[in-house]
Amino acid sequence: MRPRTLLLLMSGAAACAPGAIGEPAHDGHGPEVTVTGPRVMTEFPLDEGHYVSPLLELEEPGTRVALMLTLAESGHPTPIEVRAQGADGPGAWIPLVTIFHEEELSVARADLPEAASAVQIRVPAQDAERIAVLTYSASTPDPATLDDAASVDTTSRGLSADLAAAGILPRSAWGARPRRCFSNDRPKERMAIHHTASARSSRGAYEPLLRQTQAYHMDGRGYCDVGYHFFVTADGRVWEARDVSAVGGHSGNYNGGNIGIVLVGCFDSSSACNGLGGAEPPNAIVQGTAHAVAVLANRFGIPINADRIKGHGQQPYQQTACPGDRMRARLEEMRAIARGGSQPPTQPPPTQPPVQPPPAGCGALGINAGLVPNQGVTSCGGGYTFVHQGDGNVVLYNNFTGRALWNTATHGRDTDLLVMQGDGNLVLYGPGGRALWSTGTHGNPGATLAVQDDGNVVIYTAGGRAIFATGTQGR
Secondary structure (H helix, E strand, C coil): CCCCEECCCCCCCCCCCCCCECEEEECCCCEEEEEEHHHHHHHCCEECCEEECCEEEEEEEEEEEEEEEEECCCCCCCCCEEEEEECCEECCCEECEEEEEECCEEEEEEEEEEEEEEEEEEEEHHHHHHEEEEEEEEECCCHHHCCCHHHCCCCCCCCCHHHHHCCCECHHHHCCCCCCCCCECCCCCEEEEEECCCCCCECCECHHHHHHHHHHHHHHCCCCCCCCCEEECCCCCEEECCCCCECCCCCCCCCCCEEEEEECCCCCCCHHHCCCCCCCCCHHHHHHHHHHHHHHHHHHCCCCCCCCEEEHHHCCCCCCCCCCHHHHCCHHHHHHHHHCCCCCCCCCCCCCCCCECCCCCCCEECCCEEECCCEEEECCCCCEEEEECCCCCEEEEECCCCEEEEECCCCCCCCCEEEECCCCCEEEECHHHCEEEECCCCCCCCCEEEECCCCCEEEECCCCCEEEECCCCCC
8 A cells, every 4th residue: 555645735944843743844945854753653553663744745866864852851852763765665664763862952953865756764763652742854955065074164253243133143152053155135124933843942941952953954854054033931031043135934935124033932722732842832932032023124124014024934935834822912902012112022231240259260251250351261170261261252272283173253352351241141342332242141140151161161050950051061
C-alpha cells in the first residue's frame, strides 16, 4: 500500500505553522511540518517499533532534511531517522545528525544520498513520550550559503543607536552567531507578525530558543541567518534577530520590504499548542510587539494600520494560520497600542545608579559594581578577562591565547560605565546615562556576574540560577 501523503499548503516562515500543526508549510526553501509529541503517537502509524510520519511530498527535489526538536525535559536528543522517496521507491533509513544541543533543545540534519521527491521521518516508539514538539523540513539549500568561509561576515556591528535607545536588545544579548551573507533590502514598507509555534522559554530562559532557531535556519535549512528581523518574548522584551536593513526570510515570495517580527510561543486555540505554555498571548508580549511596531513604523515611515501591519497568514501568498487565532484576534489591539506611542515594558533606569567597588574576591562583579573604560575583571585562575575597553567595546579575552572570545559589538561608541545593576541587568551606558547595550536580565534583584575559570561569563540570580551567559566555556 502506498503511504499516505501530506498535502502541501503555501505558507511562510520556518516554524510558523499553517492551518493546523502537523500540516506542511512552505517558505520558498522547501516544505515544513511542525507536530507535537502527543500527535506523533496518535497520528503517525506504528511500524516495527517506530512511529512513522506520512510522506512529505516536495514540489521540487530535495537534498537535505532538517529537524528542530524540543523535549519535555532536558537530556540527550531523541534519535530520529529519515528516508527519501525516489523514482525507485523508498530508500534506506538514515540518522539525522545532531548539530545543536542545549538542555532540551536540539537541531539535527541529514543530507540525502540523492535528490528526493518525498521524505518520511520515524521516531523510536520508546522515545516518543519525551517529545514536546518537533519541526522538520526538506529542501535543497543554496550552496552559496553553506560553509563558504569567504562569505562569512566577520564584522561586529552593534545595534543602531535609535533601536538601542528604544530598549531593543542586540544580537549579542542572545549569543547570535555571525551571519554568512548580507543582502540589503529596499526601504521597508510593511510588517508581518509571526509566532514560533514552540515553547515560550527554555527552563525559564529565552536565549536558548533564539539560538536554536538560528541554528535550524542556518545549519539546517541553509539560510544565511535567522529568517526573522526581531523576536518578542513572553516577558515583552524585543530582541534583534536579522539586521533590519537586510532582506528577511520569513514570508514566502513576499520578503521584499517586509519586516518579520516573531513572537516566541504558540498562540492558537487548536490542540497544536497543548503543552507549549498556553494559547493566550501574555499581555506583555502584546505590549512588546506594539512597542517594536511603533519604533519601526517611526523609523521607516510605515503607517500603523491593518493594510501594512498584518499577521503572517493575512499577507499575500501565505496560506497559514500564523500567528495563531488567539494572536490574530489581538492584532488590532496591538496596532492601537502602537499608534498610541507604546513604551517598552521595562527599561533600564534613565540615570546611572551609584557605583560601588567590586566585592572582595576574584572573577566577580557584584551588585551595583561597575567598570569604567579600561577596567576589567579577571577570573580567579587568571585565564580570562572581561574588560570595558577604551574604544567602547566590552570584550572577553582568553589571556593564554590573547584571543577575543565575545564582545558587545559597541566599539567606536562613547561609553561611560558598564554596571551590574541592583535589578539584575548588566547595562553599558553612554554620556547622559543613555543605555547602549544590556543583557536584558532586569527583574532579578541581587544578581551578580562571574568571570569563570572555564571561560564563560555568567550572570547568576541571588538563588544561583544562570540567567545570562556568553557561551564561551572551554574556548
